[in-house]
Amino acid sequence: MKKFISEGGLVLPLDRANVDTDYIIPKQFLKSIKRTGFGKNLFDEARYLDKGLPDADCSGRPINPDFVMNQSRYKGVSILLARENFGCGSSREHAPWALDDYGFRCVIAPSFADIFFNNCVKNGILLIVLKDKIVDKLFSETAANEGYRLAVDLPSQTITTPSGETIAFEIEESRKNILLNGLDDISLTLQNKEDIQAYETGWQQKSPWLFSQLGS
Amino acid sequence: MAGLTLYDKLWESHLVKNLEDGTSLIYIDLHFLHEVTSPQAFEGLRLAGRKPWRAGANMATPDHNVPTTKDERSRGVEGILDPTSKIQVKSLDSNCLEFGISEFQIDDPRHGIVHVIGPEQGRTLPGMTIVCGDSHTSTHGALGALAHGIGTSEVEHVLATQCLVQKKAKNMLIKVNGQLNPGVTAKDVVLAIIGHIGTAGGTGYTIEFGGEAIQSLSVEGRMTVCNMAIEAGARAGIVAVDEKTIEYVKGRPFAPTGATWDLAEAAWRDLVSDADAVFDAVVELEASDIVPQVSWGTSPEMVAPVTGNVPDPASMSNESKRNNYQQALKYMGLQAGVPIQSIQLDRVFIGSCTNSRIEDLRAAAAVVKGRKVAANIKEALVVPGSGLVKTQAELEGLDKIFTEAGLQWREPGCSMCLAMNADQLGEGEHCASTSNRNFEGRQGFGGRTHLVSPAMAAAAAVHGHFVDIREVELS
Ligand code: SF4
Secondary structure, X not given: OOOOOEEEEEEEEXXXXXXXXXXXXXXXXXXXXXXXXXXXXXXXXXXXXXXXXXXXXXXXOOEOOOOHHHOHHHOOEEEEEXXXXXXXXXXXXXXXXXXXXHOOOEEEEOOEOHHHHHHHHOOOOEEEEOOHHHHHHHHHHHHHOOOOEEEEEOOOOEEEOOOOOEEEOOOOHHHHHHHHHOOOHHHHHHOOHHHHXXXXXXXXXXXXXXXXXXXX | OOEOOHHHHHHHHOEEEEOOOOXXXXXXXEEEEOOOOOHHHHHHHHHHOOOOOOHHXXXXXXXXXXXXXXXXXXXXXXXXXXXXXXHHHHHHXXXXXXXXXXXXXXXXXXXXXXXXXXXXXXXXXXXXXXXXOOHHHHHHHHHOOEEEEOOHHHHHHHXXXXXXXXXXXXXXXXXXXOOXXXXXXXXXXXXXXXXHHOOOXXXXXXXXXXXXXXXXXXXXXXXXXXXXXXXXXXXXXXOOOOHHHHHHHOOOOOOXXXXXHHHHHHHHOOOOOOOOEOOOEEEEEEXXXXXXXXXXXXXXXXXXXXXXXXXXXXXXXXXXXXXXXXXXXXXXXXXXOOEHHHOEOOEEEEXXXXXXXXXXXXXXXXXXXXXXXXXXXXXXXXXXXXXXXXXXXXXXXXXXXXXXXXXXXXXXXXXXXXXXXXXXXXXXXXXXXXXXXXXXXXXXXXXXXXXXXXXXXXXXXXXXXXXXXXXXXXX
């Protein structure tokens, strides 16, 4: 799995609460059976003025100039600054795949939806939860300063602003470990193979009906 | 020591082990798969040379992008006109074959929306842990199972290990006291709950729905409530097992029988929160306060009573919320303050895993019987949740009632709930929908969704705008 250690990059401010995964990647792009290539359709409905079709070439599509990501100053962003409840709705992992494919390595917001959070960790994307007030401040600093960059460092759990201010953030130990080491969690789980088998045997004795669902 | 909540019990009975880093390994009894979130997981297994841990614990069906017209469906998978959808459905078929997973294929009479067919077949049983690469897996919690959505990496993980790495959530009890008024349904209850606690209100919790009003609901109604737990931010919603749960499960194709049934039933009777269990949060609502609900915005928390008006963002004290409301009104093309009943509609959709079971169709049919769809409604779809729901409805003559009133009777699938097939809203169109999400573009590019109950959607089809179902005479 992809690692996350640190990231220094331009910040994209997406000033909108409750951004759902339909908004991040609309359903017509979910017909792909691959994990890659979703970046060009990230935020598709906000980003382009026409209706996006799967497999279509996006280079000639009319761009929505009002959408923040289309402003030239935000070219090459890798850190997304967002509002509360980011990533709510559908469990589609296509959302983190699209963020990753576009080049985002880190998302900062006051809160995230549960399933989205897990899906990001599995794809090496760091999600940082900060207090509303701090997020507000980052929004105004990003807006006021063209070329605003943040340096995110996972080992020390800090974000450094252009003025040198550091902001500490919390992360669960388990998630930190997975991100820093890019661990393959299936292999990790299979290290407990004997425990799983022992559990399964006991559970089958206790609840045999769960293991004989053959249908009639 | 305080007693255990139902969630605590389900968690503890499935705990394989606590891991050093504070997470836990949880055993999964049943895994549902569909065509959209599984191809990359199967690909992952193939690349790593892995096999499913226990193939029999999985069950698959294509539902998200199957067409719903008779014409396309009469030719099975080959009849799917959209080439990318066809590839996805075919991939599910070939993956299931390759990995030995049982599947109800598109032309199986038992085919349908995965969250409708699981309980219908008796695959969903009380006390199970259930996951699926789909957030509305929470539906199955209505039967006293711990059920929630997962991402594709986790789909692969469950296939390979039969386990999920999890952190235990907190316990929330949402108690709906007293009796519901006539015309107020499970859908109105859950919309009112989400309106009350917000779409992030349940984040980090497993919600147990309880209280007299929830107990009075049928098991199908409880599925509607648990279905939308995710819209309240909770991954899982559950309802305690009672007589109705047991009656519901009994005799279903995959349910246990004979001596095993007796054993199972005895175990299931314990699937309730202990009287002295402690919840981290408790929210109480009075059933008598709940009136039929209509969503006016682009988030399921943006709901109003059918007798109310579209709210004014200016009345919001919180700035971020004010902006949010303004964006929603702009997208919906609505003015603050207009009565909900004055919103003109273009389409009606009755279906989805929230409301496509037989009771939902009966409720809708009772409203449209002997009436006609209003002239301004371009299209009104009724999409049963499964092949068996469809057959049952036809036995009862509901299909005739719908078609005589001018609604279309379709083949089962997710359909316009997420519009991955040809069933879509046009730009700017307003739709009365029994589904669960009113996000921007959810039902079609530029489409405007209003979430309502089946009876409210049916009444809206007849009148061309929302009406208070409590004032509609039913046949
Ligand atoms: S009916 Fe809608 S919500 Fe339910 S599984 Fe299908 S797409 Fe998802």
